[in-house]
Amino acid sequence: MSYIKPKFRHPRLPTNKLGFTVADYDGAISTLCAGCGHDSISAAIRNACFQSAIPPHRIAKVSGIGCSSKMPTYFLGKSHGFNSVHGRMPSVATGASLANRDLTYIGVSGDGDTASIGMGQFIHLIRRNVNMTYIVANNGCYGLTKGQDSATADLGSVAKGGAVNPFDGIDLAALALLQGASFVARSFSGDKGQLEPLIRAAMAHKGFAFIDVVSPCVTFNNHVGSTKSYAETREHLDAMPLDFVPMREEITTQYAEGTTQAVTLHDGSAIHLKKADATYKANDRRAAMDVVQQAHADGRILTGLLYLDPDSQDLNQNLNLATRPLNELGKDELCPGSKVLKSINEGLR
Amino acid sequence: MKPTDIQDPEYFHKVVDCQFACPAHTPVPEYIRLIAQERYTDAYMINWESNVFPGVLGRTCDRPCEPACRRGRVEEEPVAICRLKRVAADFKDDVKGLLPGAGPKNGKKVALIGGGPASLTVARDLAPLGYELHLYDEHAKAGGFMRSQIPAFRLPDEVLDEEVGYVLDMGVHTHFNKYVDSLQSILDQDYDAIFVGCGAPRGRDLPNLPGRKEADKNIHIGIDWLSSVAFEHTKSIGKRVIVLGGGNTAMDCCRTSRRLGGEDVKVIVRSPFEDMKASPWEKEDAIHEGIPILDNHVPKEFVVKDGKLVGMKFEKVEAQYDAEGKRSLVPTGEDLVYVECDDVLIAIGQENAFPWIEKSTGVRFTSWGTPIINDDETFQSTNKRVFFGGDSAFGPANIITAVAHGHKAAVSIDMYCNGQNPEVNRPAPHVTLVSQKMGIHEWSYDSIPVIDKREAVPLVALEEALKSKTLEVELGFDVETAFVQAERCLNCDAQTVFTDSACIECDACTDICPTSCISFVENAEEPELRQSLLVPAENAEQDLYVSGELATGKVMVKDEDVCLHCGLCAERCPTAAWDMQKFYYTMAKAAPVLVEAAE
Ligand SMILES: Cc1cc2nc3c(=O)[nH]c(=O)nc-3n(C[C@H](O)[C@H](O)[C@H](O)COP(=O)(O)OP(=O)(O)OC[C@H]3O[C@@H](n4cnc5c(N)ncnc54)[C@H](O)[C@@H]3O)c2cc1C
Ligand SMILES: Cc1ncc(C[n+]2csc(CCOP(=O)(O)OP(=O)(O)O)c2C)c(N)n1
Ligand code: SF4
Ligand code: SF4
Ligand code: SF4
Ligand SMILES: [Mg+2]
Numbered sequence: 001m002s003y004i005k006p007k008f009r010h011p012r013l014p015t016n017k018l019g020f021t022v023a024d025y026d027g028a029i030s031t032l033c034a035g036c037g038h039d040s041i042s043a044a045i046r047n048a049c050f051q052s053a054i055p056p057h058r059i060a061k062v063s064g065i066g067c068s069s070k071m072p073t074y075f076l077g078k079s080h081g082f083n084s085v086h087g088r089m090p091s092v093a094t095g096a097s098l099a100n101r102d103l104t105y106i107g108v109s110g111d112g113d114t115a116s117i118g119m120g121q122f123i124h125l126i127r128r129n130v131n132m133t134y135i136v137a138n139n140g141c142y143g144l145t146k147g148q149d150s151a152t153a154d155l156g157s158v159a160k161g162g163a164v165n166p167f168d169g170i171d172l173a174a175l176a177l178l179q180g181a182s183f184v185a186r187s188f189s190g191d192k193g194q195l196e197p198l199i200r201a202a203m204a205h206k207g208f209a210f211i212d213v214v215s216p217c218v219t220f221n222n223h224v225g226s227t228k229s230y231a232e233t234r235e236h237l238d239a240m241p242l243d244f245v246p247m248r249e250e251i252t253t254q255y256a257e258g259t260t261q262a263v264t265l266h267d268g269s270a271i272h273l274k275k276a277d278a279t280y281k282a283n284d285r286r287a288a289m290d291v292v293q294q295a296h297a298d299g300r301i302l303t304g305l306l307y308l309d310p311d312s313q314d315l316n317q318n319l320n321l322a323t324r325p326l327n328e329l330g331k332d333e334l335c336p337g338s339k340v341l342k343s344i345n346e347g348l349r
Numbered sequence: 350m351k352p353t354d355i356q357d358p359e360y361f362h363k364v365v366d367c368q369f370a371c372p373a374h375t376p377v378p379e380y381i382r383l384i385a386q387e388r389y390t391d392a393y394m395i396n397w398e399s400n401v402f403p404g405v406l407g408r409t410c411d412r413p414c415e416p417a418c419r420r421g422r423v424e425e426e427p428v429a430i431c432r433l434k435r436v437a438a439d440f441k442d443d444v445k446g447l448l449p450g451a452g453p454k455n456g457k458k459v460a461l462i463g464g465g466p467a468s469l470t471v472a473r474d475l476a477p478l479g480y481e482l483h484l485y486d487e488h489a490k491a492g493g494f495m496r497s498q499i500p501a502f503r504l505p506d507e508v509l510d511e512e513v514g515y516v517l518d519m520g521v522h523t524h525f526n527k528y529v530d531s532l533q534s535i536l537d538q539d540y541d542a543i544f545v546g547c548g549a550p551r552g553r554d555l556p557n558l559p560g561r562k563e564a565d566k567n568i569h570i571g572i573d574w575l576s577s578v579a580f581e582h583t584k585s586i587g588k589r590v591i592v593l594g595g596g597n598t599a600m601d602c603c604r605t606s607r608r609l610g611g612e613d614v615k616v617i618v619r620s621p622f623e624d625m626k627a628s629p630w631e632k633e634d635a636i637h638e639g640i641p642i643l644d645n646h647v648p649k650e651f652v653v654k655d656g657k658l659v660g661m662k663f664e665k666v667e668a669q670y671d672a673e674g675k676r677s678l679v680p681t682g683e684d685l686v687y688v689e690c691d692d693v694l695i696a697i698g699q700e701n702a703f704p705w706i707e708k709s710t711g712v713r714f715t716s717w718g719t720p721i722i723n724d725d726e727t728f729q730s731t732n733k734r735v736f737f738g739g740d741s742a743f744g745p746a747n748i749i750t751a752v753a754h755g756h757k758a759a760v761s762i763d764m765y766c767n768g769q770n771p772e773v774n775r776p777a778p779h780v781t782l783v784s785q786k787m788g789i790h791e792w793s794y795d796s797i798p799v800i801d802k803r804e805a806v807p808l809v810a811l812e813e814a815l816k817s818k819t820l821e822v823e824l825g826f827d828v829e830t831a832f833v834q835a836e837r838c839l840n841c842d843a844q845t846v847f848t849d850s851a852c853i854e855c856d857a858c859t860d861i862c863p864t865s866c867i868s869f870v871e872n873a874e875e876p877e878l879r880q881s882l883l884v885p886a887e888n889a890e891q892d893l894y895v896s897g898e899l900a901t902g903k904v905m906v907k908d909e910d911v912c913l914h915c916g917l918c919a920e921r922c923p924t925a926a927w928d929m930q931k932f933y934y935t936m937a938k939a940a941p942v943l944v945e946a947a948e
Contacts, residue, residue: 001790006798006915008423010865010884022865034790035855035923043860190854218855218923230853234901 147220465493470755587691
């Protein structure tokens with residue numbers, strides 16, 4: 001087993017606007033099982049941050065517990081990070097985002113970490129519209145504790161030991177839609193072509209951006225009978241191809257008329273939905289819920305951007321909080337003096 | 350693109366850049382690993398089978414492998430392949446017991462004209478098969494230019510004697526001090542085949558330069574002079590020496606002059622410094638010994654005073670390149686430059702000369718004076734009984750090329766003597782491909798590359814070196830340095846072998862590959878495909894490894910260019926679709942395979 005990644009990189013690696021190569025966004029070598037879908041998601045996050053030219057030190061990674069929650073070690077080695085306790089990443093993320101609104105927050109969680117122990121916290125992140133990207137690496141099981149069914153395991157899916165799951169799985173994307181999330185998407189770890197632009201869009205979105213990513217557990221949930229194996233996912237995949245075009249950048253790809261729809265984000269960047277027909281409306285929550293339900297009924301794993309509210313108000317705006325990070329405020333701003341205190345007190349009399 | 354045919358041994362052969370570039374296709378990474386394991390004798394034998402003169406070549410090889418070495422594409426400097434070869438030779442045990450002897454007589458007789466590396470290689474390959482071999486050389490000892498030209502301070506006599514001895518001890522009949530002045534006389538004897546390995550023995554002159562005749566006493570042809578130094582006919586030279594020419598001969602002439610009494614020795618060359626034919630390291634060695642190199646100076650006149658050479662005049666030129674990159678040397682118009690001197694050595698190239706090959710032999714020549722040979726595989730001349738190789742075949746080259754020719758010519762001679770046509774059904778190279786997996790995530794070799802830099806070989810102190818004509822300048826690596834230098838090798842023979850049917854397209858290999866070699870993309874024609882990879886494959890000399898169509902309709906494409914052979918793709922692959930397999934390749938030889946890939 002190799003514990004270090006060689007230092008050499010391709011001598012002609014492209015650079016982004018900051019002059020960094022993708023290698024500048026690398027983390028430590030992964031200790032996850034060979035072939036784990038989570039490693040692909042790590043690579044997609046790394047690539048997305050590189051492509052969007054976000055300075056690594058302006059990113060904070062937050063996670064809970066699980067194989068999926070270990071992922072932040074394996075990308076963005078030069079960014080901030082907080083590996084919290086099981087299911088409690090939302091509290092940490094909420095606090096951090098309130099304290100420093102200028103960082104880009106990437107939350108990485110698992111189906112266990114989110115849909116079981118963390119459900120209570122997760123739902124409030126949505127409700128509060130905390131400005132962050134929240135990725136669930138969804139493998140339908142508790143990988144780290146050896147593959148027990150999780151709450152997202154599909155009804156009828158067969159566990160590695162042969163037990164058939166008697167419960168309906170929680171559809172986290174449907175739940176997020178219902179609870180009013182301002183950005184909801186679904187993807188597949190094996191489809192970086194779609195996942196990378198989605199992550200870029202999620203990071204550009206102001207508010208809570210949720211991506212449910214099917215991410216096969218090769219060790220415990222990749223057998224025949226599992227509904228979240230590589231083969232089964234590919235078999236039922238109904239992927240919406242898309243591009244992300246950052247603010248002020250020209251669209252370089254040419255699309256035939258009527259085959260694409262652009263969804264513009266608050267900052268002017270855009271998501272181009274290729275092959276989307278004219279009836280598709282990314283900003284219609286009810287329609288999105290319908291589409292998701294329909295796909296579920298058809299046995300299709302519908303991936304792509306499901307819903308986006310470009311005018312979303314994030315938690316900081318909503319509570320009318322300081323417009324600058326707390327660590328940038330000086331003594332006078334933090335402690336405005338007895339005169340101000342007096343006037344506040346007067347106002348409460 | 351069509352899926353890559355990895356059954357064709359040439360595909361993986363090309364991936365091992367150094368071995369592919371080596372004319373004799375020495376299994377470089379194999380012997381370098383053995384050096385790291387302190388198995389010097391095994392490392393020596395791997396070399397000996399391929400290149401016959403590991404000790405000689407470890408000091409003198411032109412090393413075409415090093416510019417080709419993959420390491421030079423991922424960091425500044427290639428692996429010290431050549432000087433590691435010397436380590437194997439320096440630290441080996443007695444190998445005599447491991448060498449093949451003469452085989453039981455097969456009743457066939459072969460004459461070898463010239464005792465250089467080409468003839469000696471033919472002898473080495475044919476002796477175990479029972480051929481009666483007769484080697485002719487005009488000098489008292491075998492070795493050819495390795496003895497007469499390469500100065501002892503670069504190649505000690507003992508080293509040469511040892512390795513020439515290994516060949517001659519296989520029962521070769523030697524005819525020394527015998528200049529063959531008629532090929533016909535040899536043909537008239539009962540030889541079944543004749544190999545001509547007489548080299549390219551004529552040094553070029555400047556016969557028409559004014560003053561050439563008058564100053565003749567102090568003007569010497571480089572190769573003749575080196576040879577007379579080697580055989581101790583010449584023991585001194587004037588204090589001020591001009592060496593004309595920019596090739597390896599010029600470098601040996603100037604450094605030898607410094608040891609024979611030359612104090613003010615200059616190399617003066619027509620071309621720009623960068624274009625000089627000498628290897629960069631030879632130029633460095635000369636400069637290190639206090640020898641200036643004056644480039645862009647075209648010789649115009651030998652200046653003679655009172656019947657004696659006193660200096661030379663040169664015209665200053667400038668290199669200009671036309672649209673096709675063709676160079677012309679254009680005079681700058683400045684005054685001629687005058688350089689004083691006592692002696693001049695002319696080292697401006699060599700030519701083939703076959704005054705001893707008569708028309709009646711049926712051996713015909715090209716307009717450049719080289720023999721007509723049907724191709725560079727058979728080395729058979731227009732007289733089917735006569736074969737050429739080494740410098741005699743295509744003009745001056747180097748030792749390792751002569752060895753490679755020797756191997757091929759020996760195959761041809763053996764086929765010819767057995768009534769076969771050497772042009773068809775030549776034997777295939779010897780190839781094995783074996784998985785290096787030792788455990789779930791373990792390989793039999795040190796897979797993760799080290800970051801140590803290349804180190805130069807230590808030298809004896811300059812003053813000491815210049816005092817002696819025979820004291821070897823290079824000290825060689827000690828075992829500690831050799832280990833570090835050996836570990837720099839990327840093990841390019843540990844091939845990444847891909848099995849399409851096992852791949853589940855999880856992307857693990859793409860994600861982990863440190864040098865972004867692997868992409869899963871839509872198939873296309875090669876130029877398009879090269880552009881569509883994670884990092885475009887711009888080095889067209891390096892192949893793409895393309896799989897068949899996978900489940901999603903994509904193909905796996907690996908750009909071989911900067912693969913580190915680190916094995917991480919195979920480590921991260923959940924289905925063992927990738928495996929690291931050691932590719933062992935040796936070129937076809939007349940003699941049976943002597944050394945197999947190491948365990
Ligand atoms: C100054 C100098 C330095 C060199 N340094 C290097 C180096 O560092 N590394 C390297 O790889 N190469 C070097 N070379 C080139 C290398 O020596 C030759 O390419 C190589 O030796 C050619 O081998 P060969 O077997 O073809 O012939 P040669 O080595 O030339 O041997 C031919 C032999 O045949 C003899 N001979 C010729 N005609 C007859 C005849 N009619 N009858 C009997 N004997 C005959 C010759 O005297 C000679 O001994 C150098 C060459 C020169 C001139
Ligand atoms: C408070 C607490 N309860 C239980 C556990 C045991 N535990 C560790 S990881 C895990 C489930 C992880 O599942 P998931 O989030 O889906 O991650 P995966 O490993 O599948 O990626 C559990 C229950 C724990 N670490 N802490
Ligand atoms: S147990 Fe499953 S989820 Fe965890 S690292 Fe292994 S494959 Fe990935
Ligand atoms: S790294 Fe080693 S195997 Fe690869 S080309 Fe260089 S010497 Fe040869
Ligand atoms: S061995 Fe595999 S992982 Fe390593 S550099 Fe080569 S292709 Fe990449
Ligand atoms: Mg899970």
